[in-house]
Amino acid sequence: MVMTKEMPKKTIGKFGTLTPKMNRYREEILNAEPYVDPERAVLTTEAYKKYQDQQVDIIRARVLEHILHNMTIFIEQDTLLVGNQAQHNRWAPVFPEYSMNWVIDELDTFDxxxxxxxxxxxxxxxxLRKIAPFWQHNTLEDRGYAAFPEKSKLFYDLGVxxxxxxxxxxxxxxxxxxxTVIKYGLVAYEKRIKDEMEKLDLTDIDNQKKLYFYQAGLIVIKATRDFAERYSKLARKQAAQTTDEKRRTELLEIARIMHKIPYQPADNFYEAIQAVWLIHLVLQIESNGHSVSYGRLDQYLDPFYEKDLATGQITSEKATELLTNLCMKTLTINKVRSWAHTEFSAGSPLYQNITIGGQTPDGKDAVNDMSYLILNAIVQSHLPQPNLTVRYHHGLSNHFMDQCVAVIKEGLGMPAFNNDEVIIPSFIARGIKKEDAYNYSAIGCVETAVPGKWGYRCTGMSFINFPRTLLIVMNGGKDPESGKQLLPNYGHFTEMTSYEELFTAWDKSLREMTRQSVIIENTCDLALEQNYPDILCSVLTKDCISRGKTIKEGGAVYDFISGLQVGIANLADSLVSIKKLVFDEQKITKQELWNALRDNFKSEGQExxxxxLINDAPKYGNDIDEVDQLIVDAYQPYIDEISKYKNTRYGRGPIGGKRYAGTSSISANVGQGHSTLATPDGRxxxxxxxxGCSPxxxxxxxxxTAVFKSVSKLNTxxxxxxxxxxxxMSPQLLAxxxxxxxxxxxxxxFFNRLHGYHVQYNVVDRKTLVDAQKHPDKHRDLIVRVAGYSAFFVGLSKETQDDIIERTEQSI
Incomplete structure (x- = not known):
């Protein structure tokens, strides 16, 4: 019987509920305690010892192969999708090849x-202690830190x-x-690699290097196929053991699918979504780099859904159940970071972003039934992962916008909105082909790239602390706390005669700070390229196979990157306070302000x-041109300077190879606040x-509206x-x-007239947040938007919780 096409988008705010199976599975995952898992670290060490005489690409391929062949696998009772990252859900593997020093140092403090x-x-x-000696002076951290030029190392050591x-x-x-993976299977990649290998003239050393990459690519493709087959065999084994006939049928279907994908193309929706999950999983077993994202999930899953729906193989309810299963599987992935890194990424985020909506290459609205089903799945799952981004454009229907706002009301901090009207023209202006620019997706937080064609870290390079930089400039280029001379001495603030003199010093100093960030970033990239290529990720990124290069060597079609600038609003408010109260109105002397900053406003009269400073100077975020222009002017030296510098892939194949600015500071505002003395905005x-760029x-x-106007004045x-x-906003407001x-x-x-880039909403009131601090057991499911990602509120440090509580609660 052919079922009639269902339209799940008819009723605004109706999202359905989890099936009993998925409800049980969700509870299982939420009840899973996060442990540090040593298994991957042990297997990785074994592989490195065994293959240490091989070329680096081969080593990395063999490491992944050894892990996938030997790691613990399991199939939970209530899941329909299979694949696990660690020995138990929510356990976090250790990746010793990247760093072991902090792991050993923090073993007794994780809890x-x-x-x-x-x-x-x-x-x-x-x-972990047993394998640690092998990794001494043998990790990315060791090699990267040793490679920092001495002057640049000082900026890193001080946390500037x-x-x-x-x-x-x-x-x-x-x-x-x-x-491409789900349409053609890994077998298509395997064939392409073999075809390229046959063309190689190995008397050319460049071709010999390509040979190692191709050999490594074949190893990881087979290893991924073997990994899937392990689940197929396990599913058959469990099917033979169960007395539950329904579960037996489910397990046999899982066994059939895992025997087929992701090596062979997917033929239906179930196979497609399982293939997506397994590839997504293996990428994060290969490397612990976060922000591995799903791209435009609604665009590439919808054809499978529509075909199955038309032939009666699936219902919208079943498709939604599989989507909720994908959401829950996404949350099972975990990452343990050093405490220093954790302060920049509070809430254990993996930033695994799903993008929906947007436009087709011919400019038509791309929203489809799958877009609505994904909204349903996100609400039903009620989890902080995966991240959800909606691509906004002027032709987005009111119906879809209403449904997105209804999701926002659920208090998930999602969806975030990215604006096609800004991002697509920006991409095209940078040399990205129109059809690719129209196919962009969110990556991680708010950053954007073209799925399958873009290199690493479109955002996510180094963090520059703008307010601390200002203090260094005011102190004659010397870090006020350590006393180290970091930047040229353009005069001490107390001796400056005008705001223009301070701004000139800021301009020159920020450019030098930018140069140092480039040196640090290049050093990190060089260490990664030389020692830790991600083979599977490169195989699945165009044009790595054609070029015979990993992503870090220049294999991607596009390769633009950006660092992150922290404390934009503090800088704006500090500059206007100095200009207005010190230089223009002379209500505060330069020495009084400097003394107050050094004393943290604790001495007599300084409060x-x-x-x-707080009340007598205007503030960023209120549509005051004087303030907003100051930050636009202060930001521009960075924007101008960073555009001068190429990344390490420039001229090696990709279009671009350049840098640009970015404000997705995640929770670095908390961590970098720790190292920043009092600032002229009264902080x-x-x-x-x-x-971010928030006030x-x-x-x-x-x-x-005033916030939107202020933000839109930035050079987006x-x-x-x-x-x-x-x-x-409060939930009551959106009721x-x-x-x-x-x-x-x-x-x-905001998007059409003001050309805003991005916005996201926390919909929770202060009273609830305060109560959750006092009674965390009552608020296990409370989700908040931390930065470009959501997290369970009760899992955050009190300092991060307080930061969220103190954010301005807007009205409409």
Whole structure:
């Protein structure tokens, strides 16, 4: 019987509920405690010892092969999709090839953290300590740190430029071409590699290097096929043992699918989504780089769904169940970071982004039934992962916008919105082909790239602390806390005679800071390229096979990257306070301000001065041209300077090979706030900085429209790495349908008229957040938007929780 096509999008705000099976599976995952898992570390060490005489590409391929052949696998009772990253769900593997020093140093403190707590058994500690000597001076961190030029190392050591994540883990920040994998299977990649191998003239050393990559590619393809076959055999074994006939049927279907995919093409929706999950999983077993994203899931899954629906093989309910299963599987992946890195990524995020909506290459609305089903699945699952991004464009229907706002009301911090009207022209202007620009997706937080054609870290390179940089400039180029001379001395603030003199010093100093960030980033990239290529990820990224190169060697079609600039609002508010209160009105002397900053506003009379800084100077986020122009001007030296520098892949194949700006600072505002003394906006020392391009807490007093106007004045077309804007509203506000309509109108104005880049919403009231701090057991499912990602509130450190509580709660 052929079923009639169902339209799940008919009713706004109706998302359905989890099936009993998925409800049980969700509870199982939520009840899983996060442990540090030593298994991958042990297997990796075994492989490195066995194959250490091989070429680096072969070593990396053999490592993945050894892991996939020998790691623990299991199939949970209530899952329909199979594949696990560690010995148990939510356990976090250790990746010793990237870093072991911090692992050993923190073994006894994982469970004592103020947030992002991990447990670890004594047996696991013993296993990790046993293998640690092999990795001494033999990790990415060791090699990367040793390679930093001495002057640049000083910036890194003092935390002025943060790059901890770049030398303690893999790259990530990528979406491979899942569409090609599910349509043609890994067998197609295998054939392409073999065809290229036959063309090689090995008297050319470059061709000999290609040979190693191709050999490695064949190894990882077979290893992935073998990995899938292990699940097929396990499913058959469990089917033979179960007395539950329904589960037996499910297991036999799993066995059939895993015997086929991802090596062979998928022929139906179930096979396609399982293939997507397995590839996604193996990429994160290969490397612990986060922000591995799904790309435009609705676009490449919908054809399979529509075909199955037309032939009666599936219903919308069954497809949604599989999508919820995918969401839950996504949450099972976990990552343990050093505490220093954790402060930049609070909430154990993996930033695994799904993108829906947007346009087709001919400019038509790309929303389809799968777009709506994914919204349903996100709400039903009610989890902080995967991330969900909606690509906005002016032709997006009111119906779909209404449904997106209805999802926002659920309090997931999702979906975030990225604006086609800004991003696509920005991409095309940078040399990206029109059809590729129209196919972009969100990667990780708010960053964007073309799935399957873009290299690593379109955003996610080093972090520059803007407010701390200002303090260094004011102190004659010397770090006020350490006393180290970092930048040229353009005069001490107390001796400057005008704001223009300070700004000139800022301009020159920021350019030097930018140069140092490039040196640090290049060093990290060089260490990764030379020692830790990701073979499977490269195979699945065009044109690595054609060029015979890994991504880091220049294999991707496009390769643009960006660092992250932290504390934009603090910089804006600091500059206007100095200009207005010190130089223009002379209400505060230069020495008084400098003394107050050094004393953290604790000496006599300095609290009154702090209140003057807060209350007597206008603030960013209120559509005040004077303030907004100051930050636009102060940001521009970075934008201009960073555009001068090529990345390590420039001229080696990819289009681009350049850098641009980005404000997706994740939770670095908290971590970098720890190392920043008091600032001229009245902020106390060691407290969080502002996040993204959002206004400082409670400083945006004129409503969301004013915030949108201020943010839109930034040079968004040049900040291609993402202009992250967090907004917060109470659930009570969106309880009114009229207010929901107003929010849709507000979003359209922001994107259509003001050319905003991005926005996302926390819909939770202060009372709930405060109660969750006091009674975490009552709020296990409370989800908040931290930065460009969501997290369970109760798993965050109190400092990060407080940062979220203090954000301005907007009205409409």
């Amino acid at each position: 004592k953290r103020s947030g992002d707590v991990f447990y670890i058994t004594d047996e696991a500690k013993d296993e 430029i943060g790059a901890d994540g770049n030398i303690t883990s893999g790259d990530g920040h990528i979406a491979v071409n899942y569409e 009154e001065l702090r209140q003057m 106390y020392a060691r407290t969080p900085l502002s996040e 400082a807490h409670s400083m945006d007093t004129d409503g969301p 077309k040049a900040i291609t790495g993402g202009v992250l804007l967090n907004q917060k 009114s349908s009229d207010n929901c309509d107003k929010l849709v109108m507000l979003l359209r104005i």
